[in-house]
Amino acid sequence: MKTLQLLKRNLEKLRQQYKNGRRSPLHEAQSLSKKAPSQRPHQSDWLTKLHKSKPIRQLHPPLMWGLTVISLTSVIGYRFYNQPQLSVGTVSPVKVVAPKDGTFEDEKTTEEKRKEVRTGIIPILQRDSQLTTQLKGELTKTITEIRQFRQQVGAFPFISVSSIPLKTQQYLRSVDEKTWQIIRSTLVNNNSETADNLQPQTQEAITQLNSYENTTSSTTLKGLLDTIEQSRQRYHAAKREVLNAKTSNLTPELLGTFLNLDDNTWQTTEKTLNITSNRILLQGLPPGMPDYLLNEIIKNQLESTAASVPQTAITDLLMKILQNKHNLTVDKEATKQRAEQAAQAVEPVIVEVKAGDVIVEAGEKITQEEFVLLDSFKLSRRGINWVGLGISAVIVMGTVTIFCVVSHKVHRPMRRRDHILLCMLSLSTPLLAIFNLGYTNLPAVGLLTSSFYGPTLAITQVVLLSGLSTFAATTINWSYVLAGTAGGLLAASVAWKLRSRDELACLGGVVGLVQGSLYFIGYLIVAPVAGTIWSIVLPEAIIYGLSGIAWSVMALGISPYLERLFDLVTPIRLVELANPNCALLKRLATETPGTFQHTLFVACLAEAAARELHCNVELIRAGTLYHDIGKMHDPMGFIENQMGNPNKHDVINDPWVSVDIIKKHVSEGLVMANKYGLPRVIRDFIPEHQGTLLISYFYYQAKQEAERNGTQMIAEEEFRYAGPIPQSRETGIVMLADGCEAALRSLKEATPETALAMIQKIFKARWRDNQLKDSGIKYEELPIIAEVFVKVWQQFHHQRIVYPKAALEPQNNKQA
Numbered sequence: 001m002k003t004l005q006l007l008k009r010n011l012e013k014l015r016q017q018y019k020n021g022r023r024s025p026l027h028e029a030q031s032l033s034k035k036a037p038s039q040r041p042h043q044s045d046w047l048t049k050l051h052k053s054k055p056i057r058q059l060h061p062p063l064m065w066g067l068t069v070i071s072l073t074s075v076i077g078y079r080f081y082n083q084p085q086l087s088v089g090t091v092s093p094v095k096v097v098a099p100k101d102g103t104f105e106d107e108k109t110t111e112e113k114r115k116e117v118r119t120g121i122i123p124i125l126q127r128d129s130q131l132t133t134q135l136k137g138e139l140t141k142t143i144t145e146i147r148q149f150r151q152q153v154g155a156f157p158f159i160s161v162s163s164i165p166l167k168t169q170q171y172l173r174s175v176d177e178k179t180w181q182i183i184r185s186t187l188v189n190n191n192s193e194t195a196d197n198l199q200p201q202t203q204e205a206i207t208q209l210n211s212y213e214n215t216t217s218s219t220t221l222k223g224l225l226d227t228i229e230q231s232r233q234r235y236h237a238a239k240r241e242v243l244n245a246k247t248s249n250l251t252p253e254l255l256g257t258f259l260n261l262d263d264n265t266w267q268t269t270e271k272t273l274n275i276t277s278n279r280i281l282l283q284g285l286p287p288g289m290p291d292y293l294l295n296e297i298i299k300n301q302l303e304s305t306a307a308s309v310p311q312t313a314i315t316d317l318l319m320k321i322l323q324n325k326h327n328l329t330v331d332k333e334a335t336k337q338r339a340e341q342a343a344q345a346v347e348p349v350i351v352e353v354k355a356g357d358v359i360v361e362a363g364e365k366i367t368q369e370e371f372v373l374l375d376s377f378k379l380s381r382r383g384i385n386w387v388g389l390g391i392s393a394v395i396v397m398g399t400v401t402i403f404c405v406v407s408h409k410v411h412r413p414m415r416r417r418d419h420i421l422l423c424m425l426s427l428s429t430p431l432l433a434i435f436n437l438g439y440t441n442l443p444a445v446g447l448l449t450s451s452f453y454g455p456t457l458a459i460t461q462v463v464l465l466s467g468l469s470t471f472a473a474t475t476i477n478w479s480y481v482l483a484g485t486a487g488g489l490l491a492a493s494v495a496w497k498l499r500s501r502d503e504l505a506c507l508g509g510v511v512g513l514v515q516g517s518l519y520f521i522g523y524l525i526v527a528p529v530a531g532t533i534w535s536i537v538l539p540e541a542i543i544y545g546l547s548g549i550a551w552s553v554m555a556l557g558i559s560p561y562l563e564r565l566f567d568l569v570t571p572i573r574l575v576e577l578a579n580p581n582c583a584l585l586k587r588l589a590t591e592t593p594g595t596f597q598h599t600l601f602v603a604c605l606a607e608a609a610a611r612e613l614h615c616n617v618e619l620i621r622a623g624t625l626y627h628d629i630g631k632m633h634d635p636m637g638f639i640e641n642q643m644g645n646p647n648k649h650d651v652i653n654d655p656w657v658s659v660d661i662i663k664k665h666v667s668e669g670l671v672m673a674n675k676y677g678l679p680r681v682i683r684d685f686i687p688e689h690q691g692t693l694l695i696s697y698f699y700y701q702a703k704q705e706a707e708r709n710g711t712q713m714i715a716e717e718e719f720r721y722a723g724p725i726p727q728s729r730e731t732g733i734v735m736l737a738d739g740c741e742a743a744l745r746s747l748k749e750a751t752p753e754t755a756l757a758m759i760q761k762i763f764k765a766r767w768r769d770n771q772l773k774d775s776g777i778k779y780e781e782l783p784i785i786a787e788v789f790v791k792v793w794q795q796f797h798h799q800r801i802v803y804p805k806a807a808l809e810p811q812n813n814k815q816a
Contacts, residue, residue, distance in 0.1 A: 098353045699719035
């Protein structure tokens, strides 16, 4: 009965895997590599979409750089546009009359029409017959090479697949020499104890060979082993020969795939290779075809092939032969000749006017025809200062480049939304300078950038924007410039380390005081008379100081909206998220009290380690408090919440069902985090604190059940978390703390040395399982974290004085 249930379960899993493309959307979303805790790409964007947008992601940094330069240049160079201009689309301020007769060619319109014709001509392509023949010959040569290797290696399979499955025969021929000798020794010496310590696939092969011996004889098995030995030698010799041949299109892996095909499948594969390549070459390979598109074309051609054909190997081989090749070339002469003939057929556009005729009335928009007349009569009033605009572009490019260099050196990788936000903040300052308001918003920019991205980036931005705004202004008031820059630098230097709105409000007051004081001092130096100081300068200084406070208040007001819109976190928001009165944490404490206590202890461990390693303590605290919220989907599925009640998993008695319950605390946690609007940096703790760890208890339970039922081996991946592994030092620390919490809590009377040894054992297991390879935690830091964990454990389990029994009994208030 259990075997039947297991078979049904496996069939259902296979059906789901086929339906989902072998990987669930959640796993696809979580497998994205992220480099930073608060500025990483959304895991909710599926990995497949990201793969398809790879060229866009590669173009993203220069694209954003270009957009920023263009945006800032258009604002900074505004004063060089020098309106009004009598050009197409503008309104003429006066009535213009033709001074004399004139007939002029509208060269722009004529050239545009001719250009349209030239660019609209479809290039004439021709097939390069020589290259086509060469590519076909290269494929034929490779197929012949494979055929020769197959003859050299010998027939395969070397025994009927009804006796030993084809997969096992492929494994026996391709396995390394050490494993093969172990298999052979185990079979010859009948050493079952050795077989128990081998890998599952090796054990399966030994089991099938033993079954073959039981159905035949020991002599027959020995003969089979000798046949396999000879086939192995020829097989590996062929792969070594390919490895040493530098000019071959084959690799040892590709050759191994083709050698492991039976004769019928190889014939079908050979035919498929020829047909597919001929179709692609007949269709033609144009210049500049990207690799991904060629790959898609090959896969599309292979869709109708037999299932037994190794499509991946065929694709790889054809990619090696056809990659960066093109048998379609543009016939430049023929294309150019056709385009020029079509362009010359376009008649020139002529504009005529008589002396005294009105070219354009006052208040009317100028058309292209009217502009030709104005320009021909030197009446168009060209006024754009292109030199000044070019200088603006050069200054902006240099400024943006400096900012990008600083960002790359001191800050974690940024997302597109971060660049957009920084660009918007940067544009706001010169826009205000254009209108000569004087009340620069540098304090708001410094406060916001410092809170979101740190002081170094904020200081750099304030200094650069101060220079750009000064350049953009038509009139420069140095008192405004110096005072505003000082206020922005103060906000940028201090805002990042403030932990409450009250502190930020005080910062706004200090910024206003600094701005007003510097403005007053600047005017005091150049003021002509004392009366001017008190009657004019002092009120202006007060107003300017109040503007600093106003900008700080505005920054505080819009900060929560920017945090939500751009998925950012500030230290203040992290403190707010860690408040136990938050709705989600209150639910966690009420519905899963055991998990909540576990979370608090993990938070204590992780915070202490974060301080020692100079990580983001606020991020660690908030992330740890939410890392196990998914356990609320089934509190009794986790032992810390059972409170002495019967274990739910004992009643279920099915490791697959149990492991699904355990895994769901990650997937359901992400769903819950999205529902409650937790920022991405906090949501990352939910999957990453488990990484791709093996749920070993249920894995070995399933493994034992499979061995008892005689079913196929259990795939370890089915009992691992979907990941991703920790992508930051903070989530890596939480993984270590989460793994050590239960073990440390179980220690009561143990010595610190015992606790340290146990922690080091857990750390080594995580390190060997490659769970920390992307976290940024160094191996040398693990002993430091272990010592911190032991200290925290000692603080929780410190010695207490044993009170005398009499001291615990009630005392009688009797007089002596």
